Amino acid sequence: TQLLEQSPQFLSIQEGENLTVYCNSSSVFSSLQWYRQEPGEGPVLLVTVVTGGEVKKLKRLTFQFGDARKDSSLHITAAQPGDTGLYLCAGALERTSGSRLTFGEGTQLTVNP
Amino acid sequence: GAGVSQSPRYKVTKRGQDVALRCDPISGHVSLYWYRQALGQGPEFLTYFNYEAQQDKSGLPNDRFSAERPEGSISTLTIQRTEQRDSAMYRCASSARTADTQYFGPGTRLTVL
Numbered sequence: 001t002q003l004l005e006q007s008p009q010f011l012s013i014q015e016g017e018n019l020t021v022y023c024n025s026s027s028v029f030s031s032l033q034w035y036r037q038e039p040g041e042g043p044v045l046l047v048t049v050v051t052g053g054e055v056k057k058l059k060r061l062t063f064q065f066g067d068a069r070k071d072s073s074l075h076i077t078a079a080q081p082g083d084t085g086l087y088l089c090a091g092a093l094e095r096t097s098g099s100r101l102t103f104g105e106g107t108q109l110t111v112n113p
Numbered sequence: 114g115a116g117v118s119q120s121p122r123y124k125v126t127k128r129g130q131d132v133a134l135r136c137d138p139i140s141g142h143v144s145l146y147w148y149r150q151a152l153g154q155g156p157e158f159l160t161y162f163n164y165e166a167q168q169d170k171s172g173l174p175n176d177r178f179s180a181e182r183p184e185g186s187i188s189t190l191t192i193q194r195t196e197q198r199d200s201a202m203y204r205c206a207s208s209a210r211t212a213d214t215q216y217f218g219p220g221t222r223l224t225v226l
Contacts, residue, residue, distance in 0.1 A: 004155075031212075042117075042204055042217030043156065088155045092212065099144060099211045100169055103155030 003027055004089055006104035014112050016078050021107045023089035024071045032065055032072045033101070035088040043088055079111045115139070117218035119205050125224045126195055134190045134221045138207030145188050146206040146215060147180055156204055156217075162188060163211055195225045 005024045013019055023032070031050045035043035047056050049065035049072065056063045060083075062075040072089055086108050090101040118137045126132050138145045144163050148156035158172040164185040173179070177195075182188040192199055202222050206215040 006155075040219070042206070042219055044217070045214050048214070086153065090155070099146075099161055099208075100158050100172075101146075101156075101215065102158065103148075106153065106155045108153060 003093075003102045004091060004104035006087075006089055006107050008107060009105065010108050010110075012110040012112065013079055015080055017111075019076050019079055019109070021074045021087055021089075021109075022071070023073065023091075023104050025091065026070065027091075027093055028069050029091035029093060030069075032069070032089060032091045034063055034072070034074055035090060037086040037088060037106075043086075043090075076109075079109075081111045081113050084109055084111050117205055117207050117216055119203075119218040119221050121221060122219065123222045123224075125226065127226050128195060128197060130195055131191065131193045132195055132223065134192075134203050134223070136188045136190070136205030136207075136218060138186065138188070138205070139209075139216060142207035142209050142216075143185075144208045144211050144213070144215075145182055146208075147188070147190050148204045148206065150202045150204055150220070152202070159190070192223075195223075197225050199223060200225045 007022050033048045034046045037043040047063045052067045052069045054065045060077045064073045086106045088106045090103045120135045146161040147159040150156040160170040162182040177193045180190045202220045204220045206217045208215045
């Protein structure tokens with residue numbers, strides 16, 4: 001059973017398009033993080049959201065944490081080829097110590113020039 | 114400063130052999146985590162330490178897997194009597210304190226023939 005469901009699994013778009021990646025669960029998370037991973041490297045943290053309803057912006061990336069802290073979304077505006085990579089959401093379950101991260105299966109994004 | 118390092122980067126072994134994977138965390142980081150990651154998917158939690166104490170080993174698949182961090186710094190993940198299904202990327206991460214941002218290493222690609 002996958003605690004965190006990410007969709008879509010694969011996304012191929014043209015440069016300049018917008019996209020949204022979703023991360024959903026039936027469990028409540030004390031915090032949720034988004035990572036980006038490039039081939040051959042480890043995941044790199046993009047953002048952490050901790051408050052229900054929170055919205056964070058990082059240049060062309062907008063992250064939102066659901067009001068109930070069970071879901072999150074990542075929106076990229078005017079995607080560029082450099083945005084290509086595996087995007088992972090990861091959450092710390094509220095009922096655990098908060099250290100163990102549960103990852104989604106990832107969204108493989110390809111932005112074509 | 115230096116990031117998380119892991120060695121070896123690649124390990125090919127025959128079924129039934131034991132392997133030891135090493136993780137050198139960022140200097141001074143209290144918490145150290147081990148994950149296993151299949152190609153194109155998110156990391157799966159295995160175990161984590163605070164200092165030398167193993168806080169959670171519930172993600173270890175079976176008793177062939179063990180980990181230690183005897184001096185609260187370098188950690189070793191040992192897999193005994195390896196099986197083909199153990200083939201995966203094994204990633205280590207460290208954080209300054211429990212529940213802080215985790216920084217991932219480059220991983221060890223294990224292939225069991």
